[in-house]
Amino acid sequence: METLIWIGAAISLIGIAGLGWCVLRAMAARRSGLDDAAMRKRLQGLVALNLGALLLSMLGLTMVVVGIFLAP
Template identity: 60%
Template sequence: MEYLIWTGALISVAGIAGLLWCIVYVMKLRKSGLDDNAMRARMQKAVLINFAALAVSTLGLMMVVLGVFLA
């Protein structure tokens, strides 16, 4: 079950990378000085990607835990 642990770890890292991308994206948005409507539309995209990255990271962590239990 070692492959399950390493695959889960890679998936978790991909999810964390997505979370970091969201942080950088929102920081750039805040500095851009857009009006409220444009900012709101772009923030909705960031929130969607943030939730997806969180789900991917959680899935990877579940795979790691499952691999540890089965090992």
């Protein structure tokens, strides 16, 4: 079960990196000075990626918890 813990930790870190990337992209969009319609369009695309990264992080943390519970 130690392998499950390490795989889950890696998946969780990938998800957290994706969340950080989404934050950086949103900050770059804010600094670019777009009008409301263009800003809304760009941020709508980021919402899907943000939710995907959050799901990946949650899945990784779930794997870690399951690995800890199943460890002898």
